[in-house]
Amino acid sequence: QVLRIAVAANAQQLIKRLQKDFERKTGIKSEAIVGASGKLTTQIMNGAPYDIFLSADTEFPEQLYAKQLGLLKPKIYALGSLIICGKTNHDLKNWPKLLLGSKTGRIAVANPKTAPYGKAAKEALEYYQLKDKVSSNLVYAENISQVNTYIQTRAVELGFTTESFLYEHSDKSKLKWARVDPESYGKIEQGAILLTYAKKGKLKEATKFFDYLSSASAQQIISKSGYHLPVVKKS
Amino acid sequence: MDFEPIYLSLKLALITTAILLVIGIPVAYWLSGKSTMAKIILEALITMPLVLPPSVLGFYLLLAFSPNNGFGKWLHEHLNLQLVFSFEGLVFASIIYSLPFMISPVKSAFSHLPETLAQASYTMGKTRWQTFIYVLLPNIKASIYTAAVLTFAHTLGEFGVVLMIGGNIPGVTKVASIAIYDAVETMDYHAANQYALILFAITFAIVLAVFIFNKKAVKNPFE
Amino acid sequence: MDFEPIYLSLKLALITTAILLVIGIPVAYWLSGKSTMAKIILEALITMPLVLPPSVLGFYLLLAFSPNNGFGKWLHEHLNLQLVFSFEGLVFASIIYSLPFMISPVKSAFSHLPETLAQASYTMGKTRWQTFIYVLLPNIKASIYTAAVLTFAHTLGEFGVVLMIGGNIPGVTKVASIAIYDAVETMDYHAANQYALILFAITFAIVLAVFIFNKKAVKNPFE
Amino acid sequence: MIEVDITKRIKTYKGWEDLKVKTQFDMGKITRITGPSGVGKTTLLKIIAGLITPELGAIKFNGNTWFDAEKKFSKKIQDRKVGFVFQDYALFPNMTVEAHLAYGTKDQTYINELLELGEMENFRQHLPGQLSGGQQQRLAILRALSTKPVLLLMDESFSALDKELKGKLMTKLQALFLVQGTTVLVVTHHDEVFDQSSAIFRLED
Amino acid sequence: MIEVDITKRIKTYKGWEDLKVKTQFDMGKITRITGPSGVGKTTLLKIIAGLITPELGAIKFNGNTWFDAEKKFSKKIQDRKVGFVFQDYALFPNMTVEAHLAYGTKDQTYINELLELGEMENFRQHLPGQLSGGQQQRLAILRALSTKPVLLLMDESFSALDKELKGKLMTKLQALFLVQGTTVLVVTHHDEVFDQSSAIFRLED
Numbered sequence A: 001q002v003l004r005i006a007v008a009a010n011a012q013q014l015i016k017r018l019q020k021d022f023e024r025k026t027g028i029k030s031e032a033i034v035g036a037s038g039k040l041t042t043q044i045m046n047g048a049p050y051d052i053f054l055s056a057d058t059e060f061p062e063q064l065y066a067k068q069l070g071l072l073k074p075k076i077y078a079l080g081s082l083i084i085c086g087k088t089n090h091d092l093k094n095w096p097k098l099l100l101g102s103k104t105g106r107i108a109v110a111n112p113k114t115a116p117y118g119k120a121a122k123e124a125l126e127y128y129q130l131k132d133k134v135s136s137n138l139v140y141a142e143n144i145s146q147v148n149t150y151i152q153t154r155a156v157e158l159g160f161t162t163e164s165f166l167y168e169h170s171d172k173s174k175l176k177w178a179r180v181d182p183e184s185y186g187k188i189e190q191g192a193i194l195l196t197y198a199k200k201g202k203l204k205e206a207t208k209f210f211d212y213l214s215s216a217s218a219q220q221i222i223s224k225s226g227y228h229l230p231v232v233k234k235s
Numbered sequence B, C: 001m002d003f004e005p006i007y008l009s010l011k012l013a014l015i016t017t018a019i020l021l022v023i024g025i026p027v028a029y030w031l032s033g034k035s036t037m038a039k040i041i042l043e044a045l046i047t048m049p050l051v052l053p054p055s056v057l058g059f060y061l062l063l064a065f066s067p068n069n070g071f072g073k074w075l076h077e078h079l080n081l082q083l084v085f086s087f088e089g090l091v092f093a094s095i096i097y098s099l100p101f102m103i104s105p106v107k108s109a110f111s112h113l114p115e116t117l118a119q120a121s122y123t124m125g126k127t128r129w130q131t132f133i134y135v136l137l138p139n140i141k142a143s144i145y146t147a148a149v150l151t152f153a154h155t156l157g158e159f160g161v162v163l164m165i166g167g168n169i170p171g172v173t174k175v176a177s178i179a180i181y182d183a184v185e186t187m188d189y190h191a192a193n194q195y196a197l198i199l200f201a202i203t204f205a206i207v208l209a210v211f212i213f214n215k216k217a218v219k220n221p222f223e
Numbered sequence D, E: 001m002i003e004v005d006i007t008k009r010i011k012t013y014k015g016w017e018d019l020k021v022k023t024q025f026d027m028g029k030i031t032r033i034t035g036p037s038g039v040g041k042t043t044l045l046k047i048i049a050g051l052i053t054p055e056l057g058a059i060k061f062n063g064n065t066w067f068d069a070e071k072k073f074s075k076k077i078q079d080r081k082v083g084f085v086f087q088d089y090a091l092f093p094n095m096t097v098e099a100h101l102a103y104g105t106k107d108q109t110y111i112n113e114l115l116e117l118g119e120m121e122n123f124r125q126h127l128p129g130q131l132s133g134g135q136q137q138r139l140a141i142l143r144a145l146s147t148k149p150v151l152l153l154m155d156e157s158f159s160a161l162d163k164e165l166k167g168k169l170m171t172k173l174q175a176l177f178l179v180q181g182t183t184v185l186v187v188t189h190h191d192e193v194f195d196q197s198s199a200i201f202r203l204e205d
């Protein structure tokens, strides 16, 4: 069996790079199981055979830890960065003004109840007092991948998504985007946890990967994939 | 507790079932006639949407109906019809998705009917259409009820397609299946159970009513 | 291109269809007999799994079979059977999910058969079982083929349940529907299209073969 | 005059055989068609009604062409205005006795007349599944009459009736045929069926 | 001796009526059952075969109880070893002529004997849908004989056959009944059916 890493949908590009680098350094093979954080958490609570879990937030890993499904306290491996983007003619530099003014089409956000990026998008809209103005334009996606799909297929004009989307998008030419001011939304702290399941044979490898997440080379990959680095807390 | 998703779901399922009855039964009848290679291929094709995971079917529909692409654009500009993020779109997608569950069993039922029934009707001067309505349909009632019930239930539970092209808009496309899914995702199991229970209870009542009605219609002649 | 998901999917769909043929047809036969209130209620109940969105059904199955909870624990300890994150679990879930598509049309077909057929067989000293096998079954062949095809296609496309209790584990539970879903989610549209095409082609060939075979079996007597 | 001159391939015990029929039937008369079992009597009736298409030949009804293989013409079944009493009845399982007749005519007086003719007045609300063999056979006859056909084709239509009933029924039917000017072709193995005043056509191997 | 003493509620034109039958049939003999259409002849045969359950009474076959309403006993259909020729044949649409007989007996010699008896040797591979009315009726008779029943119940089983065929067939059948010691109850409206050497039971309203 190989090391199994459950990964929140927004980090699916990131994990590929991390896996490659990790294998090159240690020779340890791993496979990623990508899904919405909530679903992965439910599965882990019910016996899913995953060794490590990279969530899109910190709440889910904390819950797992509280249920003694984690071996170590969860740690933050990345800070998400929210962008607005779309295959549009408009210039997005001053996007709040754009949304306030001209008539825009549909805008996709991830479900604020289930996806941290959705919650962040909602906070940003509230911060710029755009919530009421655009509420009739909003469509809700199950998770961040679906927002990306909507953007890609031009089913929507704009969407709030993760910056890492830009790194997986192959054809960026038609894509306009702008970073949403981090001031306008709460931090998207993405937590990782080493799971109890790892004790069934992959403990050594899993621990190595868990440690690897805070290594310099991992951090470099993370910051080059559309994330900010967490402020390292001294404990 | 928000009842709108349940109301939307029932509305979607009812409309879809009604439209499928109207479209599906004649198609099933036509397919049940002298079988040609073309009909067989068509029948196989009707089954194909099932093979795709619903959300992927939804993805392809999204591509087809995106208001910025060829066909969706045309629909939008010429018929003022938008099939993404709208209730109409859900109806359309549900029809495609549930089509085989309406057509296939009804087609089989037609093909099991003895051909002299229709012949007797023709000799009485009745057209194919009259024969269809007054003779053939009433004699496969049980299969039609069954097909309608399956279609109805299937549409209620449909979720992947709806989630993809519906966009989860409250009051428009946020149907019960998505509300339940949302509740499960947020680990609000209490709400999930409640929704599931209500949906169950309502559907169970409807399905039971149909079956009891059907039983009455096909009563044992010696009773 | 990784063919394992497709292989897994076909295996899952074949096993599920085979088991459902074995379980579903006798149940359908039993249900088609003298209808009692208990049977009608049971028939309505069989339809109920459809009403839940697949992923939610998957969620409830996950809870039921979780090795941490009562029933799943019991299964695990006493039968050494683990129904979550295992291929057996997928089979089990698919059976529940596709049950109505096998049972309902076949039940209707049985109930449309004239009762003198079975009576003639009984007077010849044949048991209910022999009558079932040699007389009743062969005369509803078309409906059985249809039901099998729907079940097969439905299982191939199944996805929500599988994703929830299967967990997308390569070589074990990562079936084609999930591979396609994954590909769409990661925006690898090329791979998604390829998977979809292959799945389509294989299924289309299988379904077509069944229908052609069926046509040959039910040939027009004047040809 | 009904002129029949057709060839139809049928599958008999010898393999594929040609059923060849060349004959004429008088209008407004009853003709009995007899012949050994399996010779093609039912097939002939169905060909005349338009339910089976022959390979060769033509059928003319009173000068009008009903079928012509060379011209690839076949008059629609519905437009031939025949009544057909099927050998296996082919009743509609969903319709009551009365509904069977109402399906053929809107004239309630005529419906009552027919029910009386067949002694079925008291079975108006019965479904075919609730009728005895003889009752079913009578219903099959009445249904065929409900449309007041110009040509009535009867396939062994009295076999399930007792002698008394059969006698009464045939007398009443003959009167009706006279009034309506019906031409009747009746396939039967039984000598007593319309024995007076009927021509015979024997179909041989 | 077959002793029948039963009451069955049936739905007739008068509403629910009691069909009351109290009679005896001789073993090893042919008895013809006659009576007006709808009186209950088919119902009586089905009751004897166990296909319909009466409300009251009992049936004894050669001293063995087949049915007793008071004791709530009913011998299984399968164990009564009757042969039943249904009024509407009830042939199996999926089985060839030969398969029908092979379903009743494993004895190929007997199958051939039966096919010859019914003049059906050349239709071995035909399905019921490919047979004429008279051929179907003969198959229905042969199928009922295939299990060598102790009691043969025939419901209007010669109505679709021409006189010549019927005559030959009945002679051959009587010989077979003698050899096998079959008791026969035959419902018929036709005087010529087993006219010699048969008792008559008339069912009246």
Ligand SMILES: Nc1ncnc2c1ncn2[C@@H]1O[C@H](COP(=O)(O)OP(=O)(O)OP(=O)(O)O)[C@@H](O)[C@H]1O
Residues within 6 Å of the ligand: C221, C222, C223, D010, D011, D012, D013, D035, D036, D037, D038, D039, D040, D041, D042, D043, D044, E129, E130, E131, E132, E133, E134, E135, E160
């Ligand atoms: N659907 C069919 N397919 C093939 N052969 C058929 C079909 N129907 C009838 N036949 C054959 O055609 C021949 C003529 O059949 P038909 O029913 O016309 O006979 P018939 O004269 O009406 O006989 P009967 O008096 O027994 O009813 C028979 O030998 C029969 O086997």
Ligand SMILES: Nc1ncnc2c1ncn2[C@@H]1O[C@H](COP(=O)(O)OP(=O)(O)OP(=O)(O)O)[C@@H](O)[C@H]1O
Residues within 6 Å of the ligand: B221, B222, B223, D129, D130, D131, D132, D133, D134, D135, D160, E010, E011, E012, E013, E035, E036, E037, E038, E039, E040, E041, E042, E043, E044, E087
């Ligand atoms: N399934 C049924 N449900 C209700 N009534 C029935 C049913 N079958 C028959 N009957 C009624 O029972 C009566 C007797 O029917 P049965 O079939 O025994 O008559 P029969 O003597 O065989 O007549 P026939 O000579 O016409 O075949 C008829 O009046 C008929 O309407």
Ligand code: MOO
Residues within 6 Å of the ligand: A008, A009, A010, A011, A035, A036, A037, A038, A056, A110, A114, A115, A116, A117, A142, A143, A144, A145
């Ligand atoms: O848990 Mo996610 O990455 O918002 O789908």
Ligand SMILES: [Mg+2]
Residues within 6 Å of the ligand: D041, D042, D043, D087, D155, E132, E133, E134
């Ligand atoms: Mg005939």
Ligand SMILES: [Mg+2]
Residues within 6 Å of the ligand: D132, D133, D134, E041, E042, E043, E087, E155
């Ligand atoms: Mg009778």
